[in-house]
Amino acid sequence: MTGIQGFVQRSGQVLSRCRGLAAGVAASLALSGCGVANHMIYKTTGxxxxxxxxxxxxxxxxxxxxxxxxxxxxxATSPLLMSFGRVTTNPDQLAVMLYLTAGGCMDEQAREFELDSLMAMRALEAEVAEDAMIQKKRAYALAAQRYFQAWKHHNTFYGNPDESECPDFDTDMDEFIYMAGLLSGLQALNAEIQSTSAIGVPKNVGSIVSRATSCLNNDKWWGAPMALRATVWAMIPGALPQGENAFERLAAADLQGEEAGVRLSHVFHALAAMNKGDDEMLRGVIRQHADSIKATPSNEEWRMVDAMATQLIVAISDRMWVENTGHRTPLGKLGSFWDEEPEAAEVMSLDDLL
Known part of the structure; x- marks a missing residue:
C-alpha cells in the first residue's frame, strides 16, 4: 500500500507540474497573440x-x-506621427513637411534673438548682446538639424537628387513636397552656417538643389523653382551658366509669384540682393512685396506659403530698421524706410470753411 500511495502521490505531483507548464505555455501563447494583435492595431493606426x-x-x-x-x-505632432515608423512604413514624405515647418519655428526664434542682440548693441549693453547672440546660434543649430532631417527624408522618399533621375509625381502635392524638400536642403546649409556649428550638411547642397529644380514645373509653382535656381546662381561663385542673368530671372519670377498670389520668389530675390550687398535692390524688393500683398490677395490653396514669404520679408525689413533706428518696422509701414521723406500731409484750406 505504501508503494502504491507513493506512486499515486508522485503521479499527482507530475500532473500538477504538467498542468502548471501547460498553463504557462497557454499564457505565453495568449500574450504572444496579444502582441501580434497590438502590432497590427498599431500598424493600421499608423x-x-x-x-x-x-x-x-x-x-x-x-x-x-x-x-x-x-x-x-x-x-507637437511630429514625434507622434514619426513614431509610427517603428511599426509600419516610415512616413518619409510627411516628414519633409513636418521637419521643414519645425525648422522654420526655430529659424524664427533665431531671428528674434538676433534682433535682441542688435538692440542691446545699440544700447551699449555688451553682455546682453553677447548672450542673445549665443541663443541665436543655438536656435540656428537646432533649426539646421530639423531642416537636415527634412532633407534626408526627402532623399529617402524621392531619391537623392544628385544620384537619381527626376521622380514621377502622382499628384500636385507630391511635386510640392519635392520642392519643399529642396528648400529644406538649402535652409539646412544656411542655418548651419549661421549657427557656426558642424551639423554635417553637405556643402554642395546648393548645386544639387539648383539642378533638381529642373524637375519642377516653373509655371505651376509661381516661378519659385526658377527663383530658387537663380538665387543659387547669384550666391555661389562660378554657378552662373553662360548667357544667363540671375537677377533678370529673379525679376521674371517675381511677376509670376505676384500674379499667382504666392510671392515666394520675393524672398529668394531679397536674399540674392543681400548677398550682393545691393541695398537699393533689397529695398525695391521689399517695396514690391508690400505693394503686391495690398493689390493681390493670397492664393487660397497656398495661403501659408504666401504668409511665410511675407514673414521672411518682414524679418529682413525688421533687421534693417533695428540696425538703423533701434526698433522694428512700424505697423503698416512695410515697404517704407526710416530715411525717406514722409509723405506730405494733406492740408485743408480754412478758406473753404468760411
Missing amino acids: DVMEGFARKHTVPYVLESSDLAMSCAMSE
Missing part, C-alpha cells in the same frame, strides 16, 4: 494617421495663413 495627415491635414494647413498655429502643430 497607416491611417499618416494617410489622413498627408491627404487632409497638410492641405488644410497650407490653406491657413496662421504660421504660429502651423508651427505649434508641427512641433
Whole structure:
C-alpha cells in the first residue's frame, strides 16, 4: 500500500507540474497573440494617421495663413506621427513637411534673438548682446538639424537628387513636397552656417538643389523653382551658366509669384540682393512685396506659403530698421524706410470753411 500511495502521490505531483507548464505555455501563447494583435492595431493606426495627415491635414494647413498655429502643430505632432515608423512604413514624405515647418519655428526664434542682440548693441549693453547672440546660434543649430532631417527624408522618399533621375509625381502635392524638400536642403546649409556649428550638411547642397529644380514645373509653382535656381546662381561663385542673368530671372519670377498670389520668389530675390550687398535692390524688393500683398490677395490653396514669404520679408525689413533706428518696422509701414521723406500731409484750406 505504501508503494502504491507513493506512486499515486508522485503521479499527482507530475500532473500538477504538467498542468502548471501547460498553463504557462497557454499564457505565453495568449500574450504572444496579444502582441501580434497590438502590432497590427498599431500598424493600421499608423497607416491611417499618416494617410489622413498627408491627404487632409497638410492641405488644410497650407490653406491657413496662421504660421504660429502651423508651427505649434508641427512641433507637437511630429514625434507622434514619426513614431509610427517603428511599426509600419516610415512616413518619409510627411516628414519633409513636418521637419521643414519645425525648422522654420526655430529659424524664427533665431531671428528674434538676433534682433535682441542688435538692440542691446545699440544700447551699449555688451553682455546682453553677447548672450542673445549665443541663443541665436543655438536656435540656428537646432533649426539646421530639423531642416537636415527634412532633407534626408526627402532623399529617402524621392531619391537623392544628385544620384537619381527626376521622380514621377502622382499628384500636385507630391511635386510640392519635392520642392519643399529642396528648400529644406538649402535652409539646412544656411542655418548651419549661421549657427557656426558642424551639423554635417553637405556643402554642395546648393548645386544639387539648383539642378533638381529642373524637375519642377516653373509655371505651376509661381516661378519659385526658377527663383530658387537663380538665387543659387547669384550666391555661389562660378554657378552662373553662360548667357544667363540671375537677377533678370529673379525679376521674371517675381511677376509670376505676384500674379499667382504666392510671392515666394520675393524672398529668394531679397536674399540674392543681400548677398550682393545691393541695398537699393533689397529695398525695391521689399517695396514690391508690400505693394503686391495690398493689390493681390493670397492664393487660397497656398495661403501659408504666401504668409511665410511675407514673414521672411518682414524679418529682413525688421533687421534693417533695428540696425538703423533701434526698433522694428512700424505697423503698416512695410515697404517704407526710416530715411525717406514722409509723405506730405494733406492740408485743408480754412478758406473753404468760411
